[in-house]
Amino acid sequence: MASTLSEKIxxxxxxxxxRPGEIVVTAVDVAALQDGTGPLALMQLEELNLxxxxxPARTVLFIDHAAPSPRKELxxxxxxxxxxxxxxxxxxxxxxxxxxxxxxxxxxxSPGDILIGADSHxxxxxxxAAFATGMGSTDVAIGIxxxxxxxxxxxxxxxxxxxxFSPGVFAKDLMLHLxxxxxxxxxxxMALEFTxxxxxxxxxxxxxxxANMAVEAGAKTGLFAADETTQKFLSAQGRAGDYRSLDPDExxxxxxxxxxxxxxxxxxVSAPHTVDNTQTVSExxxxxxxxxxxxxxxxxxxxxxxIAGGVLKGRRRHPQTRLIITPASRSVYLQAAREGLxxxxxEAGATVTGPGCGxxxxxxxxxxxxxxxxxxxxxxxFKGRMGNPEAFIYLASPAxxxxxxxxxxxxxxxxxx
Amino acid sequence: xxxxxxAWKFGDNVSTDHxxxxxxxxxxxxxxxLAKHVLEDANPDFASRMQTGDFIVAGRNFGLGSSREHAPxxxxxxxxxxxxxQSFARIFFRNxxxxxxxxxxxxxxxxxxxxxxxxxxxxxxxxNTSTGKTTAFQPLPPVMVKIxxxxxxxxxxxxxxxxNLG
Ligand code: SF4
Numbered sequence: 001m002a003s004t005l006s007e008k009i010x011x012x013x014x015x016x017x018x019r020p021g022e023i024v025v026t027a028v029d030v031a032a033l034q035d036g037t038g039p040l041a042l043m044q045l046e047e048l049n050l051x052x053x054x055x056p057a058r059t060v061l062f063i064d065h066a067a068p069s070p071r072k073e074l075x076x077x078x079x080x081x082x083x084x085x086x087x088x089x090x091x092x093x094x095x096x097x098x099x100x101x102x103x104x105x106x107x108x109x110s111p112g113d114i115l116i117g118a119d120s121h122x123x124x125x126x127x128x129a130a131f132a133t134g135m136g137s138t139d140v141a142i143g144i145x146x147x148x149x150x151x152x153x154x155x156x157x158x159x160x161x162x163x164x165f166s167p168g169v170f171a172k173d174l175m176l177h178l179x180x181x182x183x184x185x186x187x188x189x190m191a192l193e194f195t196x197x198x199x200x201x202x203x204x205x206x207x208x209x210x211a212n213m214a215v216e217a218g219a220k221t222g223l224f225a226a227d228e229t230t231q232k233f234l235s236a237q238g239r240a241g242d243y244r245s246l247d248p249d250e251x252x253x254x255x256x257x258x259x260x261x262x263x264x265x266x267x268x269v270s271a272p273h274t275v276d277n278t279q280t281v282s283e284x285x286x287x288x289x290x291x292x293x294x295x296x297x298x299x300x301x302x303x304x305x306x307i308a309g310g311v312l313k314g315r316r317r318h319p320q321t322r323l324i325i326t327p328a329s330r331s332v333y334l335q336a337a338r339e340g341l342x343x344x345x346x347e348a349g350a351t352v353t354g355p356g357c358g359x360x361x362x363x364x365x366x367x368x369x370x371x372x373x374x375x376x377x378x379x380x381x382f383k384g385r386m387g388n389p390e391a392f393i394y395l396a397s398p399a400x401x402x403x404x405x406x407x408x409x410x411x412x413x414x415x416x417x
Numbered sequence: 418x419x420x421x422x423x424a425w426k427f428g429d430n431v432s433t434d435h436x437x438x439x440x441x442x443x444x445x446x447x448x449x450x451l452a453k454h455v456l457e458d459a460n461p462d463f464a465s466r467m468q469t470g471d472f473i474v475a476g477r478n479f480g481l482g483s484s485r486e487h488a489p490x491x492x493x494x495x496x497x498x499x500x501x502x503q504s505f506a507r508i509f510f511r512n513x514x515x516x517x518x519x520x521x522x523x524x525x526x527x528x529x530x531x532x533x534x535x536x537x538x539x540x541x542x543x544x545n546t547s548t549g550k551t552t553a554f555q556p557l558p559p560v561m562v563k564i565x566x567x568x569x570x571x572x573x574x575x576x577x578x579x580x581n582l583g
Contacts (some may be wrong), residue, residue, distance in 0.1 A: 009425075025581060044571055048574055076446070077445070080446075120482065134484040138486060138512075138516070138570055139511065148580065185506070186502060188504065189477070215508075218478065218481065277529075367440070380434075382432040385439060388440070398511060417470075
C-alpha cells in the first residue's frame with residue numbers, strides 16, 4: 001500500500017507496513033538530551049538501574065540552553081551530563097558547539113532515521129526526511145538505554161507549497177502564516193509533510209525553519225522528502241555517505257491537505273502570547289520595540305544571518321532598541337566571522353553572543369523587563385518565554401527583526417531592500 | 418478509583434511556560450522547589466491555595482509548548498488529582514501518563530471555578546456535585562491505560578524489564 005514519509009520510515013524500522021493509529025515499538029537511531037531535560041533523564045536511568053547508552057555514538061547530550069552556565073545549579077546539572085557522557089561513551093556537545101537541533105542536522109540526523117529528543121523542536125531534523133520527534137525526559141532516557149521506544153503511527157497532514165516568495169517574504173513568514181491558519185492545535189498528533197513545487201525548490205535552511213515549527217501547530221514531526229538539496233547539504237557537512245533518497249508514495253493516504261501559494265504572502269508576525277496569533281507586518285508596524293533577538297534553532301543559521309546582514313550592513317540599530325544576535329552553532333559562528341557579518345553586526349550596535357539558545361528560553365542573556373516588547377526570530381512567544389511574564393514577544397523573520405532593530409518599531413523589511 | 422476535589426479553572430492554550438516558567442530553569446533539578454511555582458504565570462494564587470486532590474480544569478490544547486516533563490511532574494507533586502481539559506498537546510499528554518498523572522479529555526465548559534467534582538477513572542465519568550451534571554470523558558488509548566495502571570513508564574519498566582504494551 002502507498003505510504004506517507006512517516007509511515008515509510010516507521011515501516012522500515014518495524015519490518016512491516018504500518019497504518020495511522022497503530023502502536024509500534026521501534027528501534028531508535030538517534031537520541032538526544034539537552035541541559036534542561038537531560039538531568040531528569042539521567043536520574044530516571046539511575047532509578048531504573050540502566051545507566052548506559054545502547055548506541056553511544058548516536059546518543060548526544062547538548063549543553064546549549066544555559067551555555068555558558070549563568071548559575072551554580074545549572075553548572076551542577078552540566079556536571080551530571082558530562083559525567084554520563086564520560087561513563088557511557090555518549091557524545092557530549094559542549095557550550096561552544098551550539099543549539100541541539102542545529103547540531104543534530106549538521107552532524108547526526110540522516111534521511112530515514114528515527115530520532116527522539118527531549119526537546120520539543122526535535123522535529124527540525126524532519127527536514128532531512130527523518131522521523132524526528134520530541135518526547136519527555138523519561139521516554140528519551142529509556143530510548144537511550146534500550147535503543148527503542150514506542151510510537152503511535154501518526155496521520156499525516158500534507159502541506160502543498162506553491163508559487164514563490166516575493167522580496168522581503170521568507171520561509172518564516174510562510175510558517176507563521178500556516179500556523180495562524182490551522183491554529184496552534186491544528187495538527188495535534190499528526191505529522192506534517194511539506195510537498196509541492198516550492199518545497200522542492202527550498203534550500204535546506206528554509207526547510208529547517210518550517211520543520212522546526214511543526215510542533216507549534218501541535219504536530220509530532222514535520223517532514224520533507226530527501227532529494228538533491230538534502231544530498232548537497234549532507235555532502236557539505238562531510239556526510240555524503242549518510243544520504244539516501246526518500247519520497248512519499250504516489251497515492252499515500254493523507255488526513256488532510258492544505259495548500260499555500262507563497263506568492264500571495266506578505267511579511268507576518270505572531271503577536272503575543274500565542275504563535276497562531278498572526279498579523280501582517282503592515283498591521284503590526286509602528287509598535288515600539290525595546291529588544292530584537294536574532295538567533296535560535298528556527299532562524300540562527302548562516303542564511304538567516306546573511307539576510308539580517310543585508311539589512312544591517314551600513315546601518316545602526318535604533319538608539320532605544322537593543323539588538324542581540326546569537327549564531328545557532330559553532331560552524332555558523334565561524335562562517336559568519338569569515339564573511340564579515342559579525343563585524344557588520346557589531347558596527348550596527350548589536351551584541352553578538354557565542355552560539356547556543358541564548359535569550360530564547362529566558363535563562364540568561366537577554367531577559368526582558370516588565371512591559372518590554374521584543375521582536376525575536378525564535379519559534380515561541382508564550383507568556384514568560386523570555387524570562388518575564390510581564391513582557392511581550394513578537395515572532396518574525398530575520399529580515400523583519402533586523403528592519404525593526406533599525407527603525408526601533410516593528411518595520412517592514414521591504415523598506416530596507 | 419474515584420478522585421474528589423475542587424475545580425481550578427484555566428483557559429485555552431495553557432503552555433508549559435505557564436506551568437513551569439523558564440525563569441525557574443535552574444530549579445529543574447529541584448522539583449519540590451519548582452512545584453511551588455506550578456502554573457504561576459496562569460494563576461499566581463494556584464500553587465499556594467490549591468489543596469491536595471484539587472483538579473485543574475482547562476480549555477483547549479492544555480500543555481502546549483516544550484517537552485519539559487517537569488510540567489506534569491510538578492502538577493502531580495503539588496498534589497493535583499488530575500487535569501481535565503477540552504484537549505491536550507501531544508507531548509504533555511504522553512509525559513503525564515508516563516509520570517502517572519491522569520489527563521482526561523472532556524467538555525469542561527460547564528465546570529466553574531470552585532465546583533466540587535468526583536472523577537470516576539474506571540467508569541469514565543466526571544460528576545460535578547455542585548451542579549449535579551455528569552460528563553463522560555474520552556477513554557484513554559489502551560497502551561496508556563496500561564502505563565498509567567502500572568504507575569508510569571518507569572514502574573512499567575521495573576515490572577517487566579522491557580516494553581510490554583501488547
Ligand atoms: S533555541 Fe530556543 S527553541 Fe531552540 S532549542 Fe534552544 S531554547 Fe529551544
